[in-house]
Amino acid sequence: MTSQTNMIPKVALLQPPGRARKKPAYLRRFAAHIVISGLGLLMLYPLIWMLSSSLKPTEAIFSEPGLIPENFTLDNYVQGWNALGLDFGIFVANSAVIAVLSVIGNLVSCSLAAYAFARLEFRFKKVMFGAMLATLMLPFHVVLVPQYILFHSAGMTDTFFPLIIPKFLAVDAFFIFLMVQFIRGLPRELDDAATVDGCSAAGVFWRIILPLMRPALAVTAVFTFIWTWNDFLTPLLYLTDQELFTVPLALNAFLDSGGASAWGPLFAMSILSVLPILVIFIISQKHLTEGIATSGLK
Amino acid sequence: MSSPVTRRSFLSFGLGAAAAFGVAGCAGFSPQGSKPSGKLEIGIWGGADRAKLYQSAIDLYAKRNADVQATLQFADSAPYFERLTTSAAAGNLPDVFWMTDTNIARYADAGALMDLNKYIGGSIKKDGIGEAGVDAGRNPKGVFGLPTHFNSQAILTDNDALAAKGVSFSQVKTWDDLAAAAKQMTNSAEGYYGLLDPTLGTNHRSFEAWVRQSGAELFTDEGKLGFDAAVLGDWFAYWAKMRKEGTIPAATTQTESDSAGWTSDLLVKSKAAIRVASASHLGVVKGLRQGNIGLNSYPVRNDASKDWWFFTPILVCVSAKTGNADAAADMVNFFINDKEAASHTQISMGTPAVPDVAKSLIPNLKEDQVLVVNQILREMENPRRRVPLKPEGSDKLNSALTRIGQEIAFEKTSVSNGASAVIADAAQYLK
Numbered sequence: 013m014t015s016q017t018n019m020i021p022k023v024a025l026l027q028p029p030g031r032a033r034k035k036p037a038y039l040r041r042f043a044a045h046i047v048i049s050g051l052g053l054l055m056l057y058p059l060i061w062m063l064s065s066s067l068k069p070t071e072a073i074f075s076e077p078g079l080i081p082e083n084f085t086l087d088n089y090v091q092g093w094n095a096l097g098l099d100f101g102i103f104v105a106n107s108a109v110i111a112v113l114s115v116i117g118n119l120v121s122c123s124l125a126a127y128a129f130a131r132l133e134f135r136f137k138k139v140m141f142g143a144m145l146a147t148l149m150l151p152f153h154v155v156l157v158p159q160y161i162l163f164h165s166a167g168m169t170d171t172f173f174p175l176i177i178p179k180f181l182a183v184d185a186f187f188i189f190l191m192v193q194f195i196r197g198l199p200r201e202l203d204d205a206a207t208v209d210g211c212s213a214a215g216v217f218w219r220i221i222l223p224l225m226r227p228a229l230a231v232t233a234v235f236t237f238i239w240t241w242n243d244f245l246t247p248l249l250y251l252t253d254q255e256l257f258t259v260p261l262a263l264n265a266f267l268d269s270g271g272a273s274a275w276g277p278l279f280a281m282s283i284l285s286v287l288p289i290l291v292i293f294i295i296s297q298k299h300l301t302e303g304i305a306t307s308g309l310k
Numbered sequence: 311m312s313s314p315v316t317r318r319s320f321l322s323f324g325l326g327a328a329a330a331f332g333v334a335g336c337a338g339f340s341p342q343g344s345k346p347s348g349k350l351e352i353g354i355w356g357g358a359d360r361a362k363l364y365q366s367a368i369d370l371y372a373k374r375n376a377d378v379q380a381t382l383q384f385a386d387s388a389p390y391f392e393r394l395t396t397s398a399a400a401g402n403l404p405d406v407f408w409m410t411d412t413n414i415a416r417y418a419d420a421g422a423l424m425d426l427n428k429y430i431g432g433s434i435k436k437d438g439i440g441e442a443g444v445d446a447g448r449n450p451k452g453v454f455g456l457p458t459h460f461n462s463q464a465i466l467t468d469n470d471a472l473a474a475k476g477v478s479f480s481q482v483k484t485w486d487d488l489a490a491a492a493k494q495m496t497n498s499a500e501g502y503y504g505l506l507d508p509t510l511g512t513n514h515r516s517f518e519a520w521v522r523q524s525g526a527e528l529f530t531d532e533g534k535l536g537f538d539a540a541v542l543g544d545w546f547a548y549w550a551k552m553r554k555e556g557t558i559p560a561a562t563t564q565t566e567s568d569s570a571g572w573t574s575d576l577l578v579k580s581k582a583a584i585r586v587a588s589a590s591h592l593g594v595v596k597g598l599r600q601g602n603i604g605l606n607s608y609p610v611r612n613d614a615s616k617d618w619w620f621f622t623p624i625l626v627c628v629s630a631k632t633g634n635a636d637a638a639a640d641m642v643n644f645f646i647n648d649k650e651a652a653s654h655t656q657i658s659m660g661t662p663a664v665p666d667v668a669k670s671l672i673p674n675l676k677e678d679q680v681l682v683v684n685q686i687l688r689e690m691e692n693p694r695r696r697v698p699l700k701p702e703g704s705d706k707l708n709s710a711l712t713r714i715g716q717e718i719a720f721e722k723t724s725v726s727n728g729a730s731a732v733i734a735d736a737a738q739y740l741k
Contacts, residue, residue, distance in 0.1 A: 071598075074573035096358045161400045169402065244389075249396050252351075252383035254361075267386045268357035272572070272594050 059286070062279050070276035089284075092277030096265055098255065100281055103262035108288070110175050110247075110258060111240040117179030118187055118236045119229055125182040126191030127217045131203060148185045152245075160249055174250045175243075179236070187232045194228040195221060230299030237292055259285045346637035347377030353407035354382065355390035360658045367654035371644050378637055398422045403629035405638045406645075408659070409455050411623050414447060415533075416702040418454040424628040425452035429639040435647050438664030442694060446623035449699040450531060455625030458645045459660030462621050462686045463515045464589040467604040471495065471583045479584075479606055485520075488584070488609045489552055495583040498556045506576055506585040507558040509549050509715035511568045514708055515622060516586045516608070520545050522697075523614035533701030535736040543729035546718050550725055561719035572598060588622070589682045590660060596678050605681050607689060617693040621686065624659045661686040703739040710735050 053060075065073045066088050068081040076082055093100045128134070129141050163174040182188060198221065206216045222229075244260040251257060257265070263285065266278035293300075354364055361384040368380045383404060385393060391413065397403045403422060417423050430436050430453060436444055439457060447455030465488070467479050475495055482491050492504030508516045518528050520541070527536035552558045559567070559576065567574050572591075576582035578598045587595075592605050610618070626645055628638040644651050649670045652662050657675065661683050662668040668683050675683065714728040723731070 097362060157396055157399045160396050160402075164400045164402050245392070248385060248389050248393055252393075253381070261385075264386050264389060265358040265361070265384075268360070269387045272597050273357065274359075275573075 063283055066276065066279040066283050068276070070274070073275050073279070088276035088280035092266070092274075092281040095274060095277050096254065096257075096262060100262065100284065102255065103257050103259050104285070104288070106172075106256060107241055107258040107260075110172055111237045113172075113176045114179040114240040115233045115236045117176060117181075118184055118232055121180050121182035122184060122187040122232060123191055123222065123225065123229065124217070125188045126195055127221055129188070130192045130195035131216070131221070132213060144185050144188060147183075148189070156245075156249070163250065169250055170252050170256065171250070172256070175240075175246055184236070187236070190231060191225065191228045194225060198224055227299055227302040230296055230302075234292060234296045234300055238289055241289060345377060346375050346634075346640040348379070348634040348637050350378060350380040350406060350634055350637055350641060351404040352380055352382050352641070353390070353394065353404035354384050355387045355408060356384055356658065357386060358384075360384070363655050363658050367645070367651045370650060370654060371641060375637075375640075378641075380641070401631050403631065405629055405632040405634055406641050407627055407629070408458070409625045409627045411446065411625060411697075412700050412705050412708070414455050414625055414627065415449060415699050415704065417627070418449060418451065418699075419702055422630055423454040424630045424632065424635060424638075425454060426456060426628065426639065426642070427453050429642075430456075433636065433639040434643040438647050438666060442696070443623075443663050445696040447625050447627070447699070448696075455623075455627040456642060456646060457623035457663040458626050459624040459657070460621035460663050460686060460690075461624065461660040462589045462689055463519055463608055464587055464592070464685065465606040465608060466577060466585050466587045466592060466595055467606060468577060468580065468583045469602040469604040471580075472604075477583075479604060482606070482609055484612055485548060485609045486612070489548070489557065492552065492557045492584055493555065496555075496557045501581060503559050503576060503582040504557045504584060505552065506567075506582050507549055507553065507564045507719070508586040509546065510561065510564050510712065510719055512708060512712055513588075514711045515588070517542075517545055517711060518620070519608050519618065520611065522618035522620060522695075523611040525615045525618075527698055528707070529698050529701055529704060529740075531698045533703075534740055535707070535733065536698070539726075539729040539733045542732055543725055546715070546725045546728055549715075550718060553719060561716065564719070565716065577603075589685055590657070592678050592682055593676075603678075605678075605685055607685065617695040619689055619692040619694040620697050621690070621694075622660075623663070657683065665690065701740060703741065706739040707732075707736060 060079060064079045064081060067084055067086070068076060069083055069085055069087070072081070072083060096103075125144075129137065129144070159174070159178075160169075163169060168174050168177075202220050202224075203216050206220050211219060242260060243258075244264070247258045247261050248264075251261060254265075259281075263278060263281060266274045266281070268274075352364075352368060354360065361382060364384075365382050368382055372378055372380055383393075384390070394403065394407065398417060398420065409417065414423070426434060426447075430444060434456065439446075443457050444453055446457045447453050465479075465482075469479075472479055472491075472495065477491050477494050479491065482488050488505070495504035496502065508514070521528055521537045524537070524541050526538075526541060530536045549558065553560065558564070559582075563576075567576050572578060572594050575585070575595070575598075577585045578595055580599065580601075586608075589605060592603060595603050626642050628635065628642060632638050645655070647664055647667065649667050652667045652671055653674070656671060657679055662671065665687055668687055672680055672683060710732050714723070714732050717723045718725055718728045
């Protein structure tokens with residue numbers, strides 16, 4: 013009897029009778045990857061379709077449904093680059109200038125405003141914080157006309173100033189709030205230690221808070237860049253000189269709702285327009301996730 | 311006792327007077343008969359291709375008038391009007407800009423447009439466009455826009471398909487004839503439609519033709535609705551009958567086709583034989599498909615009034631706050647009457663409003679463009695009574711017609727209830 017018991021594998025003794033073995037972990041992970049990749053491809057399909065269309069002759073874009081072009085061509089890129097009478101690079105450069113300056117403006121102004129709200133005490137702080145949050149609820153169209161009148165009175169229409177100056181005045185309450193939450197998660201003891209060592213409020217901000225705020229700053233920088241790059245309405249209102257057009261305005265110039273739009277060149281230039289955003293996002297992805305994840309946590 | 315004139319006060323007065331004259335000079339103040347001068351901002355809707363044409367016309371104007379510095383701003387239609395609305399609120403409209411007949415009343419009522427009456431007959435020659443042309447931008451308070459171009463409504467046909475079935479469109483004179491021809495062309499088994507449904511889209515010029523043929527108007531001079539539920543009910547009933555017979559597409563099919571633009575149009579895809587359109591769409595359709603596409607005039611109601619003809623004007627306006635009214639008026643005249651200007655702008659916006667200018671373009675136009683121009687010139691010889699300026703809120707009638715048209719097509723409401731709803735709603739937005 014004992015020898016028969018010794019011959020039964022230990023694994024078999026441990027498992028309840030009739031229960032199959034679990035699938036290996038790698039199979040489960042493989043299945044999960046397949047599903048997630050499939051969903052990802054589904055979401056990427058419009059971008060892939062646009063890339064495919066940019067490589068087809070214009071007349072084939074809507075008549076050939078397949079993703080692989082039957083007549084591969086780069087003509088759309090050549091035509092699109094010069095279609096507006098100016099190199100498309102000029103519009104990319106305009107967008108880059110506005111986006112970079114907007115990023116700098118937001119980083120400087122929103123971080124200072126957030127530090128004040130999170131760490132400093134001053135009269136009417138709660139009222140001003142409430143007012144700042146209230147601007148989050150305000151639709152842009154409410155301030156659109158007054159802002160335009162303001163900049164027109166200052167003679168700043170048809171310049172980049174109306175697109176950049178507000179960023180240096182902490183108008184983006186979303187980022188201020190994001191940074192406030194992040195700063196509140198930093199231990200006050202660090203501030204106290206610096207103060208004991210003789211740091212002023214500005215010194216605490218510069219030496220202690222700002223270096224620790226890198227993830228939140230990264231989030232602000234990336235989203236400011238993306239939103240500014242994609243902004244259509246504000247440049248539409250303020251920029252009338254074609255040489256100052258940003259990428260969205262330039263892309264809009266390919267459209268003609270009353271007639272035939274230049275779809276091929278439009279898609280080609282759209283693909284080129286997406287590349288900077290893609291690069292920025294890939295480079296800053298790690299900081300982005302860290303910033304979003306830690307902005308509300310200790 | 312008056313204070314003595316000091317050197318300081320005399321110099322101040324002198325400098326002030328010099329500045330005043332200088333500003334007046336910079337603003338383009340030009341006594342009667344002198345050449346225009348100063349800065350002009352010009353606004354137009356369209357893509358880069360149209361902007362190039364108009365820029366070359368502006369360069370021509372600048373060559374003739376060296377003291378004028380003109381710059382062009384453009385955007386596609388919807389963004390253009392968004393920008394215009396904001397600019398108008400800030401008092402910063404372009405000096406000269408193009409406008410549709412559906413929007414002009416709103417700007418005129420707000421005091422944003424200059425009354426061109428004082429220049430008509432002087433700087434702005436009206437012989438070419440005639441009283442009918444001047445009326446295109448007239449309301450009881452003045453003339454706030456003048457047509458540089460006209461578009462006409464038309465019926466586009468797949469002539470190859472019609473010929474294959476032995477249908478002669480030249481015999482189609484009335485809306486009933488149109489329905490009969492469309493029914494003859496329909497092949498439900500193959501998903502082929504005789505006619506496309508215009509009641510579900512955003513353009514209701516065909517309904518405007520129906521109303522004018524009945525002797526009524528879309529709007530009165532007082533800004534109220536000019537037709538009754540019976541006229542609208544007949545219109546909806548006409549299309550509902552064809553929808554039921556399968557002559558026109560079902561609601562889902564038509565809506566899907568409309569939403570995706572010209573590339574998904576059923577005539578373009580050879581899934582329909584006839585459609586209601588603007589004459590200028592002939593070029594668009596021919597650019598997207600092969601075959602012989604015909605351009606035909608609208609059919610008429612059996613009891614149609616003779617003077618129903620109308621053309622969609624493309625109006626040019628001058629900002630009420632322009633600092634350079636004389637030069638702006640001169641530029642308006644340039645774009646309306648100058649043949650060389652028209653040779654640059656061609657028929658990008660439509661057929662030139664002045665017949666002689668339109669005829670001067672014909673030798674250099676493509677075949678389908680010549681068809682369009684000739685059609686409009688032919689139709690302009692028909693009698694046409696004045697079209698009252700569309701009042702503020704008129705764009706809401708378009709939206710209401712689309713909404714109710716869709717509700718009827720999707721059988722959410724009946725024809726009579728739908729027509730009554732449109733009439734009742736109009737009282738809300740036509741003040």
